[in-house]
Amino acid sequence: MGPISFDNSYARLPAQFYTRQSATPVSEPGLIRVNHALAASLGIAEGWLETAEGIASIAGNHTPEGAEPLAAVYAGHQFGSYNPQLGDGRALLLGEVLDRQGKRFDIQLKGSGPTPYSRGGDGRSPLGPVLREYLVSEAMHALGVPTTRALAAVSTGEPVMRDSVLPGAVLARVAASHIRIGSFQFFAARKDSEALQCLVDYCLQRHYPEQVGRENPALALLQSVIRAQASLVSRWQLLGFIHGVMNTDNMLICGETIDYGPCAFMDAFDPGKVFSSIDRGGRYAYRNQPGIAHWNLAVLAQALLPLLHSDQEQAVALAQDAVDTFPTLFEAAHLQGLADKLGLAEVGAEDKPLVDELFELMAAANSDFTLTFRRLYDHANEPEHQVGEWFELPDSLLPWLARWRKRLAADFLTAQTREQRMRQANPALIPRNHKVEEAIRAAEDEGDFSPFHGLLEQLASPFDIDASSSAYLLPPRPEEEVRRTFCGT
Ligand code: AMP
Ligand code: MG
Numbered sequence: 191m192g193p194i195s196f197d198n199s200y201a202r203l204p205a206q207f208y209t210r211q212s213a214t215p216v217s218e219p220g221l222i223r224v225n226h227a228l229a230a231s232l233g234i235a236e237g238w239l240e241t242a243e244g245i246a247s248i249a250g251n252h253t254p255e256g257a258e259p260l261a262a263v264y265a266g267h268q269f270g271s272y273n274p275q276l277g278d279g280r281a282l283l284l285g286e287v288l289d290r291q292g293k294r295f296d297i298q299l300k301g302s303g304p305t306p307y308s309r310g311g312d313g314r315s316p317l318g319p320v321l322r323e324y325l326v327s328e329a330m331h332a333l334g335v336p337t338t339r340a341l342a343a344v345s346t347g348e349p350v351m352r353d354s355v356l357p358g359a360v361l362a363r364v365a366a367s368h369i370r371i372g373s374f375q376f377f378a379a380r381k382d383s384e385a386l387q388c389l390v391d392y393c394l395q396r397h398y399p400e401q402v403g404r405e406n407p408a409l410a411l412l413q414s415v416i417r418a419q420a421s422l423v424s425r426w427q428l429l430g431f432i433h434g435v436m437n438t439d440n441m442l443i444c445g446e447t448i449d450y451g452p453c454a455f456m457d458a459f460d461p462g463k464v465f466s467s468i469d470r471g472g473r474y475a476y477r478n479q480p481g482i483a484h485w486n487l488a489v490l491a492q493a494l495l496p497l498l499h500s501d502q503e504q505a506v507a508l509a510q511d512a513v514d515t516f517p518t519l520f521e522a523a524h525l526q527g528l529a530d531k532l533g534l535a536e537v538g539a540e541d542k543p544l545v546d547e548l549f550e551l552m553a554a555a556n557s558d559f560t561l562t563f564r565r566l567y568d569h570a571n572e573p574e575h576q577v578g579e580w581f582e583l584p585d586s587l588l589p590w591l592a593r594w595r596k597r598l599a600a601d602f603l604t605a606q607t608r609e610q611r612m613r614q615a616n617p618a619l620i621p622r623n624h625k626v627e628e629a630i631r632a633a634e635d636e637g638d639f640s641p642f643h644g645l646l647e648q649l650a651s652p653f654d655i656d657a658s659s660s661a662y663l664l665p666p667r668p669e670e671e672v673r674r675t676f677c678g679t
Contacts, residue, residue, distance in 0.1 A: 192255030193235035193244070196285035199294070200367070201258040203392065206377075206385055208260040213250025213282055214303025214313065216358070218347025221245050222639060223324065223646070225341050228364060232287045232295060232341075239342050248344045248362045250282075250302040257284040261305035265379060266372030266439025267489060269473055274379055276372060276439050277307025280315060283368065294396060296368050297341065301360040316356035317345065318630040321642055322675075323361055323450040325629065329621040329649040330447055334614065335425045336418075337447040338365040357634060366446055369393055371415075371490045372439035378493035386497055397444045408497035411443075412512045416487050418445025420519035423483045427476075428527040429620065430456040430559035434466040434675065436474050436482045438489050452675040455620040457665040458556035459549065465623070467674040480524075484516045530615035531563050532594065533570045533608045534601050544597060547590055555584035558665045562587075563616040570598060571609045575655045577618055580664055617652035618659065621645070623675065624666035 200207070224239040238244045246252035253259060261278035268276075281300045288294055300323075301315030324340040331337050346358035369389070377385040390408050394401050397414070404410035422445050426433065433440075434452035442448050452466030461477040469475075474482060491498075491509035499505035528545055529537045537545055552562055561581040568576040569591065583591065603611070629642040648662045655663065666672070 193238040194254055194256060194285075194297070195233055195287060196254075196256035196258070197288060197294075198256075198258045198285040199392075199396070200262070200283060200286065200296075201260055203388065204385065206263070206382070207389075208262045208283070209277075209306050210259065211261045211282060211305050212253060212259055213299060215251040216249050216346035216348050216360075218345075219245050219249030219251055220345040220347060222320075222343040222345055222359065223643065225328070225339070228339055228341050231289050232297075232364070233289070234287070244342075245344055247284075248299065248342050249346060249360055250299060254284070259284055259299075261307055262368060262373070263307060263376055264370050264372040264439055265376040266370065266437050267375075267486070268437040268439070269469075272375075272379075273439075274376075275307070275309075276376075278305055278368075279308040279311050280304070280313040281363075281368075284362075294366070296363075296365045298363045298365065298368060299360055300363050301346075301358065312350065314346075314348075314350045314358050315360065316350045316352060317359040317634055318356065319451065320359040320361045321630050321633055322453075322626055323363070325626050325642070325645060325649065326450045326453055326621050327363075327447070328646060329619075329652065330431070332650050332652050333429060333617055333620075335429070335431075335447060336422055336445055338363050338442075340364075365442065365448065366444035367393075367396060367442070368448070369443045370439050370448075371441045371443070371486055371493070372437075373443070374490060374493040375438060378496070381496075383496045386494070390494070390497060393443050406498065406508075408494045409508055409512065412487075412491055412494055412498075412509070413515070415443055415445065415490060416512060416516050417519060419483050419487060420516055421445070421523045422447060423480050424520055424523035424527055426479060427524060428531060428615065429617070430459070430476070432456060432463060432465055432474070432476050433479065434464075434469065434474055436479065436486065438486045441483070441486050454623040454626075454672075454675050456559050457622065457671070459552040459559040459562070460556070461549070461553060465673075465675045480517075480520050483520075484513070487516055488513045527615065530611045532566065533598055533603065533612045535603050541597070544590075544593060548587075548594075551584075551587050551590055555586050557584050557587070560617065560620050561663070561665070564618050566594070567612045567616040569595075570612060571605075573609075573613075577655065577663065580660050613653050618655045618663050619648055619652040621649055622662070622664075622666065623672045624670040625662060627672045628670075 247254045259282045263277040284297045304313030341362040348358045350358040401410040440449040454465040456463045463476045464472045495505045498508045525537045632638040632641045
């Protein structure tokens with residue numbers, strides 16, 4: 191048996207789901223980082239990823255035993271326009287593994303060379319976006335948000351031509367699966383109901399096994415994805431995370447966050463915040479994310495129509511009813527999350543003015559999203575280490591603070607439950623965009639990866655602070671602020 195125990199269920203699906211394809215070797219593979227804990231949980235032989243063979247396997251110079259590399263096909267709406275032919279253009283699914291709990295995961299290489307779906311692209315990834323994805327996806331995991339993860343990163347020793355010449359890299363990414371809304375769109379557009387049905391059954395088995403056997407599998411899948419995405423996007427909103435490129439090919443059926451291209455966490459609260467350099471109209475601005483998720487789920491429903499019911503009118507009615515549940519599901523998840531952030535058992539209708547006013551005051555004062563909430567945690571719980579050492583609430587929030595304290599006093603959460611919930615809901619550390627950029631600049635410009643490693647280590651425990659945290663938890667000074675991020679394609 192090889193160092194990775196592959197069991198490749200996707201490769202056993204019919205041939206129209208993918209193209210088998212090997213990675214394109216690179217001239218000089220070099221290890222950047224291995225995620226040891228993740229490797230161990232996936233049963234990968236200890237230390238192997240750091241051997242020459244392991245590094246060569248991530249770089250694409252070697253195919254590990256049992257891998258069956260393939261490029262998956264999909265379609266998708268990109269910034270609202272339908273693109274009938276996308277697919278893994280610079281990624282390959284190496285295969286799948288089962289973790290210690292028996293849960294199935296994809297291991298994918300990103301930046302591994304061209305495939306039939308590259309559309310003229312080089313199939314490569316510059317170092318910067320690989321480091322950004324590594325940092326932000328692992329931070330999201332530590333924050334408790336469902337996400338794809340980073341298993342390892344290697345440098346290729348080859349230049350990548352973009353606006354400038356950049357060093358190349360490959361990321362090994364782990365996901366519950368890489369099946370997207372766009373995967374369904376691809377077969378729906380070709381009126382291939384058999385493939386659609388096959389994909390529905392496959393996704394139910396793999397991601398929502400408790401739904402297997404439901405009378406209407408396509409409806410069960412649609413409802414499950416709607417629930418998962420309502421929960422996921424509420425988590426983004428509650429953390430000030432801006433995905434930046436919520437195209438339907440970047441929304442996973444399993445409900446994990448994927449595609450850390452132009453993403454960023456906001457510093458000062460601004461509901462209209464946009465980071466992505468290509469999002470000129472602000473389609474994927476912070477405040478639009480729940481609405482866009484809703485829209486994307488309607489696209490999934492539309493793709494599933496032929497399976498929902500043989501009568502088209504009834505199919506549309508079923509789809510509409512399912513999609514219509516999204517705003518309520520989102521709202522419920524979001525309100526519970528807000529209650530946790532504010533230390534309340536729940537946010538009732540009578541609390542809405544209090545909550546709305548907080549966000550209005552934060553926006554007016556450009557108050558830091560993360561630290562404002564973390565400071566509320568300090569105020570309610572008086573922990574040993576407080577962000578108050580470095581950050582204070584704006585004065586304009588003081589009357590609000592008094593009202594909130596009164597509301598807290600009337601709430602029935604025990605002190606211990608409140609402390610636990612508020613702590614988990616109000617991280618001190620997020621991957622600040624200027625720190626991410628700083629780590630990328632040091633690596634790209636000077637070959638110095640220590641800021642990258644240092645940042646990753648801090649982000650692994652986002653709820654804890656000590657004296658060493660200040661450099662990571664503070665918002666950028668004006669001259670450090672990063673206004674735009676690039677998807678690095
Ligand atoms: P993304 O914006 O990363 O979601 O990419 C959108 C689509 O373009 C996906 O199908 C990618 O595989 C493909 N793509 C992005 N960058 C490249 C590249 N450098 N070469 C080939 N395909 C790419
Ligand atoms: Mg993508």
